[in-house]
Amino acid sequence: MPMLPDAFADLEPFAPTWCLKDEPDRYATRLASTMDEMQTFYDAFLPRLEDALSWLDRYDLDDIPDDELAQNLLWLCYSLVCVSFPVEVWRQPRVPDSGASMIHQIVAPAV
Amino acid sequence: MAHFPKPAEGSWTEHYPEIGTEPVDYSDSIDPAFYELERKAIFQRTWLNVGRVERLPRTGSYFTKELDAAGTSVVVVKDKAGEIRAFHNICRHRGNKLVWNDYPREETSGSFRQFTCKYHGWRYDLDGSLSFVQQESEFFDLDKDAFGLVPVRCEIWEGFVFVNLDDDAEPLDDYLGTFGAGLKGYPFHEMTEVATYRADIGSNWKLFIDAFMEFYHAPVLHAKQSVSDESQKLQGFGFEALHYQLEGPHSMVSSWGGMSPPKDLSMVKPIERVLRSGLFGPWERPIEIDYPPAVNPARSPVWGEDSFLFFPNFMLLLWAPNWYLTYHYWPTSYNTHTFECSLYFVPSRTARERVAHELALTSFKEYSLQDGNTLEATQSMIETRTVTEFPLNDQEIALRHLHRTARAYVADHLATHETPVDVRA
Numbered sequence: 001m002p003m004l005p006d007a008f009a010d011l012e013p014f015a016p017t018w019c020l021k022d023e024p025d026r027y028a029t030r031l032a033s034t035m036d037e038m039q040t041f042y043d044a045f046l047p048r049l050e051d052a053l054s055w056l057d058r059y060d061l062d063d064i065p066d067d068e069l070a071q072n073l074l075w076l077c078y079s080l081v082c083v084s085f086p087v088e089v090w091r092q093p094r095v096p097d098s099g100a101s102m103i104h105q106i107v108a109p110a111v
Numbered sequence: 112m113a114h115f116p117k118p119a120e121g122s123w124t125e126h127y128p129e130i131g132t133e134p135v136d137y138s139d140s141i142d143p144a145f146y147e148l149e150r151k152a153i154f155q156r157t158w159l160n161v162g163r164v165e166r167l168p169r170t171g172s173y174f175t176k177e178l179d180a181a182g183t184s185v186v187v188v189k190d191k192a193g194e195i196r197a198f199h200n201i202c203r204h205r206g207n208k209l210v211w212n213d214y215p216r217e218e219t220s221g222s223f224r225q226f227t228c229k230y231h232g233w234r235y236d237l238d239g240s241l242s243f244v245q246q247e248s249e250f251f252d253l254d255k256d257a258f259g260l261v262p263v264r265c266e267i268w269e270g271f272v273f274v275n276l277d278d279d280a281e282p283l284d285d286y287l288g289t290f291g292a293g294l295k296g297y298p299f300h301e302m303t304e305v306a307t308y309r310a311d312i313g314s315n316w317k318l319f320i321d322a323f324m325e326f327y328h329a330p331v332l333h334a335k336q337s338v339s340d341e342s343q344k345l346q347g348f349g350f351e352a353l354h355y356q357l358e359g360p361h362s363m364v365s366s367w368g369g370m371s372p373p374k375d376l377s378m379v380k381p382i383e384r385v386l387r388s389g390l391f392g393p394w395e396r397p398i399e400i401d402y403p404p405a406v407n408p409a410r411s412p413v414w415g416e417d418s419f420l421f422f423p424n425f426m427l428l429l430w431a432p433n434w435y436l437t438y439h440y441w442p443t444s445y446n447t448h449t450f451e452c453s454l455y456f457v458p459s460r461t462a463r464e465r466v467a468h469e470l471a472l473t474s475f476k477e478y479s480l481q482d483g484n485t486l487e488a489t490q491s492m493i494e495t496r497t498v499t500e501f502p503l504n505d506q507e508i509a510l511r512h513l514h515r516t517a518r519a520y521v522a523d524h525l526a527t528h529e530t531p532v533d534v535r536a
Contacts, residue, residue: 050385084470097484104308
């Protein structure tokens with residue numbers, strides 16, 4: 001069963017790893033990934049991001065959780081944002097000089 | 112050379128002669144005894160923000176707040192009349208913590224029709240009155256009217272819920288003063304899409320406020336967060352604020368606009384170009400605001416952000432793209448505190464807006480991880496007392512004021528509350 005809308009079948013290989021509901025899970029996946037893995041995901045999705053936003057914008061935001069494919073695509077967008085810092089800025093999964101410090105999201109927006 | 116005008120005295124700091132220009136002694140951040148005095152002098156006497164009214168949407172909505180520094184836990188609730196009340200989170204029977212789930216020291220929230228103690232089933236109405244005592248006839252002349260929950264003063268400013276453990280404290284509006292009055296009318300109530308973050312930080316609470324009340328560090332510590340040409344440009348300029356203001360125990364710094372929206376698209380990261388968003392928030396404003404007078408006090412056309420510090424531990428940041436952010440610093444010991452940050456946006460109408468918010472949230476988290484870890488490095492070395500006094504510059508005026516204010520509260524407390532021990536007795 002595909003996890004993403006047909007128009008984004010090319011991103012299907014990334015869906016099982018990165019279609020994640022919760023920010024702590026996205027962040028944990030980032031920390032557990034190699035730079036090669038995140039670079040591959042980023043290179044494949046960034047050129048498609050505008051298409052994904054246009055596709056999602058046909059929905060009312062509140063209705064997206066009712067459509068599993070749309071919901072997964074939105075979560076994939078959040079994951080792209082999460083990996084953009086390692087790929088574009090840090091060249092490593094973790095924020096440099098952040099040692100063992102952690103900051104946890106305890107309240108997330110509804111969608 | 113100054114890029115923005117300073118007061119006639121030549122500097123922001125000298126505009127307030129009482130705060131001096133000499134190096135500042137940071138003993139107040141490393142001394143367990145001083146922290147114990149701060150708990151009494153500051154956290155048991157000042158108005159503390161514990162959240163927003165949106166957390167209490169209906170009758171019976173409640174949340175708890177652990178106030179380690181003030182030595183209590185409070186529960187905040189909306190009663191049947193729609194009034195928001197706060198109580199010490201303790202059952203009158205034998206002192207059990209009244210509201211908690213699974214872990215007594217963790218905060219909780221939800222909704223109930225009445226308070227029910229887990230221990231012996233005593234119940235209290237939402238206004239705190241004792242309504243039910245298990246096996247009441249076993250007690251001796253128990254006057255239920257005398258055993259209601261212990262109230263904590265609770266007042267609301269612009270939808271922000273504050274508590275104060277001092278029954279003699281001035282009203283909240285008076286305490287918030289010029290800044291509080293000057294921010295009235297800002298549409299906080301329209302910005303209800305919220306994300307909250309929490310971190311345990313290995314430093315004194317004032318050190319993290321220090322970090323967020325100056326931007327002198329930003330072009331250096333956060334250099335890598337900008338593309339390299341932009342980063343070099345920012346370090347070359349350094350940082351100058353548009354305006355600083357001290358009002359009573361509170362302070363504010365007003366800053367220029369960063370990169371929102373950027374003049375040159377090549378200066379921002381690729382994902383920012385697609386999402387039209389970044390650390391400073393979405394480039395497009397979701398609503399227009401007729402700003403109240405405390406916002407952008409310099410009336411600068413390049414204004415980007417105001418940071419207000421409401422003493423002791425509540426910061427409010429208003430951003431030019433019309434969203435806001437709060438910081439709270441809750442001390443847990445002289446060299447640890449819990450840091451909380453909430454980002455508030457006008458609710459997204461589309462996925463595009465929501466993903467733009469996600470980039471602002473993520474950017475904030477990346478920056479905070481850099482800031483938070485640096486603080487532990489600072490705390491550990493200040494504690495060596497190798498160096499005890501530090502030269503604060505004019506862009507660090509709010510830090511000078513914060514430490515001075517904390518020392519003044521402690522000195523006032525010692526002068527008025529602590530009776531010297533009479534050794535002859």
